[in-house]
Amino acid sequence: xxxxxxxxxxxxxxxxxxxxxxxxxxxxxxxxxxxxxxxxxxxxxxxxxxxxxxxxxxxxxxxxxxxxxxxxxxxxxxxxxxxxxxxxxxxxxxxxxxxxxxxxxxxxxxxxxxxxxxxxxxxxxxxxxxxxxxxxxxxxxxxxxxxxxxxxxxxxxxxxxxxxxxxxxxxxxxxxxxxxxxxxxxxxxxxxxxxxxxxxxxxxxxxxxxxxxxxxxxxxxxxxxxxxxxxxxxxxxxxxxxxxxxxxxxxx
Amino acid sequence: xxxxxxxxxxxxxxxxxxxxxxxxxxxxxxxxxxxxxxxxxxxxxxxxxxxxxxxxxxxxxxxxxxxxxxxxxxxxxxxxxxxxxxxxxxxxxxxxxxxxxxxxxxxxxxxxxxxxxxxxxxxxxxxxxxxxxxxxxxxxxxxxxxxxxxxxxxxxxxxxxxxxxxxxxxxxxxxxxxxxxxxxxxxxxxxxxxxxxxxxxxxxxxxxxxxxxxxxxxxxxxxxxxxxxxxxxxxxxxxxxxxxxxxxxxxxxxxxxxxxxxxxxx
Numbered sequence: 001x002x003x004x005x006x007x008x009x010x011x012x013x014x015x016x017x018x019x020x021x022x023x024x025x026x027x028x029x030x031x032x033x034x035x036x037x038x039x040x041x042x043x044x045x046x047x048x049x050x051x052x053x054x055x056x057x058x059x060x061x062x063x064x065x066x067x068x069x070x071x072x073x074x075x076x077x078x079x080x081x082x083x084x085x086x087x088x089x090x091x092x093x094x095x096x097x098x099x100x101x102x103x104x105x106x107x108x109x110x111x112x113x114x115x116x117x118x119x120x121x122x123x124x125x126x127x128x129x130x131x132x133x134x135x136x137x138x139x140x141x142x143x144x145x146x147x148x149x150x151x152x153x154x155x156x157x158x159x160x161x162x163x164x165x166x167x168x169x170x171x172x173x174x175x176x177x178x179x180x181x182x183x184x185x186x187x188x189x190x191x192x193x194x195x196x197x198x199x200x201x202x203x204x205x206x207x208x209x210x211x212x213x214x215x216x217x218x219x220x221x222x223x224x225x226x227x228x229x230x231x232x233x234x235x236x237x238x239x240x241x242x243x244x245x246x247x248x249x250x251x252x
Numbered sequence: 253x254x255x256x257x258x259x260x261x262x263x264x265x266x267x268x269x270x271x272x273x274x275x276x277x278x279x280x281x282x283x284x285x286x287x288x289x290x291x292x293x294x295x296x297x298x299x300x301x302x303x304x305x306x307x308x309x310x311x312x313x314x315x316x317x318x319x320x321x322x323x324x325x326x327x328x329x330x331x332x333x334x335x336x337x338x339x340x341x342x343x344x345x346x347x348x349x350x351x352x353x354x355x356x357x358x359x360x361x362x363x364x365x366x367x368x369x370x371x372x373x374x375x376x377x378x379x380x381x382x383x384x385x386x387x388x389x390x391x392x393x394x395x396x397x398x399x400x401x402x403x404x405x406x407x408x409x410x411x412x413x414x415x416x417x418x419x420x421x422x423x424x425x426x427x428x429x430x431x432x433x434x435x436x437x438x439x440x441x442x443x444x445x446x447x448x449x450x451x452x453x454x455x456x457x458x459x460x461x462x463x464x465x466x467x468x469x470x471x472x473x474x475x476x477x478x479x480x481x482x483x484x485x486x487x488x489x490x491x492x493x494x495x496x497x498x499x500x501x502x503x504x505x506x507x508x509x510x511x512x513x514x515x516x517x518x
Contacts, residue, residue, distance in 0.1 A: 013516055014516070015516075020426075020427050020517075021425075021426065022426055022427055022428040023426035023428055023429060023432060024428060026426065073354075076355075076356075076357065077357035078353075078354060078355065078356070078357050078515060079515060079516075080512040094355065094356070096355065097351070097354060097355055098355075100351035100354070100355065101351035101352050101354075101355055102351075103276070103279055105279070105283040106279050106283070110275075110279060113275055114272065114275055114276060114279070117269065117271040117272035117275055118269065118272045118352065118356050118358065119356075120268070120269075121271075122271060123271060
């Protein structure tokens with residue numbers, strides 16, 4: 001039974017004001033003098049309570065810097081919460097920053113294997129998937145070349161093909177609906193819809209309110225790291241649109 | 253009980269992604285050897301050239317027999333290559349894996365493992381050359397003692413992996429750590445009996461430098477079976493195990509403390 005539960009989750013980034021602290025600065029300034037490079041705390045998420053059950057398709061909306069991607073990474077287990085509880089049941093497949101994380105000197109074929117293994121595939125299970133991944137990417141003979149020769153679009157094609165070749169229980173998606181050129185975008189959209197139909201639980205971050213309207217049955221509106229509204233897609237999107245249209249609204 | 257379960261779960265998670273880290277290690281080795289015309293020989297060229305120079309110089313200056321000094325210094329350089337690679341490449345291991353770390357919550361320990369396995373492979377190749385050199389100069393007298401290399405290499409691998417973890421975490425916390433470690437390793441290189449025999453220090457009343465140096469213990473464990481044809485004493489092997497355990501404990505504590513925070517510092 002796939003489910004996600006967040007109880008009073010807070011996530012605070014502690015960063016240096018100017019740059020990272022060297023050991024020399026740590027010894028000299030932090031111990032003997034007042035630091036000129038103090039820590040600054042950024043509260044990315046504050047007291048977030050969420051329960052998402054199997055079968056739900058949840059969209060996350062909010063202004064830039066509202067904490068949407070951070071929330072997704074926290075759900076994926078990449079960011080541990082500073083306080084509160086995160087309980088996730090089910091195997092997670094995440095689609096964010098997908099064009100990153102290639103071994104530049106390895107070929108496309110080899111990178112398919114690396115990424116697929118990281119997603120939990122084994123050599124046996126990968127054997128059946130590797131050709132469909134290659135076919136979907138439409139990279140042909142380029143797969144025999146090291147990926148450092150690939151263009152940005154080719155990176156994204158390959159990454160998307162690998163990332164969407166799994167059967168996820170929980171699918172976390174961050175703005176990957178517009179990958180590649182126009183023809184590939186159509187294919188990608190169809191693939192996403194197939195994947196979403198198979199997944200037991202979906203959390204989708206997007207600024208494309210029209211897409212969220214057709215894909216999700218529930219939407220969570222994040223505002224400066226807190227849940228401002230959580231409800232049906234129509235209700236929350238309408239409230240968000242009204243908020244955005246408000247004259248004299250402070251810039252996000 | 254809770255700690256035991258946590259450790260078991262962690263080890264199981266490392267095992268689950270074995271195909272991932274193992275394929276990365278294979279890729280690292282393939283990339284390294286494909287680039288050079290000499291293939292495997294390229295990584296051995298540096299210690300072999302260094303050994304040739306040192307043998308020539310010390311043979312001419314002090315009349316040291318090449319048949320004895322050659323395998324001796326080559327074994328020292330092979331060992332040191334492993335330690336310095338684990339430490340200095342370990343500094344970069346989490347940065348190298350940053351994009352993976354930001355996407356998948358895999359156990360962080362697999363990235364220093366990648367470094368240590370690559371370095372371990374080179375060590376084994378280099379030791380094969382030492383073995384060949386010893387057989388060439390001194391005959392097959394060490395065959396009966398070679399089994400003892402297995403426990404030594406195992407403990408040495410634990411040490412290398414631990415060093416990679418510690419260096420990796422330290423370098424994420426303090427970006428100047430790699431430069432400081434380079435200086436520290438340079439000092440440790442000359443304080444370890446790699447180019448000279450430990451007896452030379454003892455004769456000059458500097459034996460404490462060897463006695464307090466864990467690297468000297470591991471080096472003795474390697475050299476006894478390879479060069480002298482006898483396994484290391486149980487006391488020496490136990491001493492090495494103790495250092496290995498200490499390094500593993502330190503790296504385990506370090507990782508347990510920083511594992512959750514490391515992703516925010518990258």
